[in-house]
Amino acid sequence: MTPAPDSTPDTARSTGRLVLAATPLGDPRDASPRLRELIATADVIAAEDTRRFRTLAAALPVTYTGRIVSHYDAVEAERLPGLLAAVRDGATVLVVSDAGMPAVSDPGYRLVAAAAAEDLPVTCAPGPSAVTTALVLSGLPCERFCFDGFPPRRSGERRRWLGTLRDERRAVVFFESPRRTADTLADAVAVLGEFRRAAVCRELTKTHEQVVRGTLAELHTWAVSGDVLGEVTVVLAGAEAREAPPVESLVDAVRERTDDGERLKDAVAAVAEAAGVPKRDLYNATLAARD
Numbered sequence: 001m002t003p004a005p006d007s008t009p010d011t012a013r014s015t016g017r018l019v020l021a022a023t024p025l026g027d028p029r030d031a032s033p034r035l036r037e038l039i040a041t042a043d044v045i046a047a048e049d050t051r052r053f054r055t056l057a058a059a060l061p062v063t064y065t066g067r068i069v070s071h072y073d074a075v076e077a078e079r080l081p082g083l084l085a086a087v088r089d090g091a092t093v094l095v096v097s098d099a100g101m102p103a104v105s106d107p108g109y110r111l112v113a114a115a116a117a118e119d120l121p122v123t124c125a126p127g128p129s130a131v132t133t134a135l136v137l138s139g140l141p142c143e144r145f146c147f148d149g150f151p152p153r154r155s156g157e158r159r160r161w162l163g164t165l166r167d168e169r170r171a172v173v174f175f176e177s178p179r180r181t182a183d184t185l186a187d188a189v190a191v192l193g194e195f196r197r198a199a200v201c202r203e204l205t206k207t208h209e210q211v212v213r214g215t216l217a218e219l220h221t222w223a224v225s226g227d228v229l230g231e232v233t234v235v236l237a238g239a240e241a242r243e244a245p246p247v248e249s250l251v252d253a254v255r256e257r258t259d260d261g262e263r264l265k266d267a268v269a270a271v272a273e274a275a276g277v278p279k280r281d282l283y284n285a286t287l288a289a290r291d
Contacts, residue, residue, distance in 0.1 A: 016087040018115045019094050020108055022101045022127030025231075026206030028059040034125045036062045043091035046071035046083055048098045048107060071095065076107045080114055087120050099231070100130050105149050105175055130204055130233045131173050137211045138171070138199035138235035145171040151184055158184060162191040165236065167276060172236040178202075181232050182223035188236070189216045197237040203230035244276045247285040254286050 021038055024030040039045065039057055045068045047053035057064055071079050086093050095102045095111065102108035115122050135142040148165075151174055152158045165172055176184050181200065188196070194217035202210045208230065212222050250271050257267035268286060272279040 016090040017092055017121035017123060018083075018087050018111065019092060019123055019125060020102045020112065021094055021096050021125035022129065023056060023096050023099055025099045025128045025130055025133065025204050026209075028056065030128050030205060031056075031060055032125065032127050035127060036060055038092075038094050038125055039064050041092065042066040042094035044069065044083065044086050044093045046079065046093060046095045046111075048072050048096065048102075052098050053096060066092075066094070071107050071111075073107055076110055080111055083111060084114055084118065084120065087115060088118075100128055101126075104129065104131065104147070128205070130175070130201075130231070133204050134173055134199070134201040134233040134235050135171065137201055137204075139213050140171055140197060140199060140235055140237045142171045142235070144169070144238070145173060148172055148174045150175050150177075151180075153180065155183065155187055159187050159191050162188055163273070165239075166192060167239050169238045169241070171238050174234050174236075176232045176234055178228040178230060178232050181228045181234075182220065184234075185216060185220040185223050189220055192216060192236075196239070199235045200228075201233045201235065202228065204233065206230070247277050247282045248289075250275055250277065250282055251286050251289045254282065255289075 019038055019042070021035050023035065039060070039062045042064070043066050045053065045064060045066045047068060048071055050068050050070050053068065069079060069082075071083075083093050095108050097106035097108070100106070103112060112122055131147050135145060146168070148161075152161050185200075188198070194215055196216050197214070198216055198219055199211055199213045200219055200223070202208075202212075212219060214222070253271045254264070254267045257270065258264050262270075264283075264286070268283045269279055272282045275282075
């Protein structure tokens with residue numbers, strides 16, 4: 001009798017899998033036993049920086065036999081087909097970033113999305129994260145928070161981004177280059193006010209770890225008083241609830257801007273956003289005051 005053809009999909013028969021693993025932020029002792037095992041047994045290791053991965057493996061210490069491939073932003077799309085093919089062929093593909101969790105402001109999410117689209121096995125070896133580490137060290141309420149990656153580099157765009165956080169009630173975590181930290185804090189003071197509380201966390205878990213807490217004005221003074229070095233994570237306190245003022249009390253502010261030549265629509269939009277009132281209500285109140 002001729003055996004029936006196997007109708008099991010290739011992806012279901014595959015023993016391959018994609019594993020995203022968190023690596024220590026700085027102290028190798030934070031590496032989990034599972035991370036060590038994965039490094040030792042993975043068939044392919046996709047590392048954001050192959051040199052830093054080799055340094056980590058030597059520090060653990062753990063011996064690896066898998067093939068190492070670079071997997072940073074510029075080559076992420078190029079590496080995708082080969083890494084997916086390895087998983088289809090039954091290989092364990094380990095994805096690691098320089099520090100912390102892959103795919104969180106680091107390469108990885110495109111690979112996960114592509115693997116999930118093909119129903120290939122994907123799992124995670126959890127561990128260190130600069131986001132949660134900074135939150136718990138900040139001393140700020142963090143039962144609700146959001147992560148916003150890196151701020152825009154240009155001051156104008158950065159101020160517009162900060163404007164979206166003016167009334168954000170959750171704590172906000174973001175990364176920043178040490179070279180731009182002082183400028184970002186200056187913009188934050190201008191947009192969010194000098195008294196909004198925050199924390200700057202530098203070189204987390206490393207020898208020179210530093211957490212500076214205070215108001216935005218105090219943090220800006222600290223940042224400009226000396227060189228900010230190393231990896232920087234900023235935690236911004238959530239905004240306190242505020243009661244919107246009556247729209248009639250804002251009409252004079254709109255009139256001052258229009259008297260200076262600003263279009264009524266633009267003046268209403270700016271004043272309404274700053275006060276937290278609906279633009280339509282302020283526009284109607286302004287027209288009513290004119291009449």
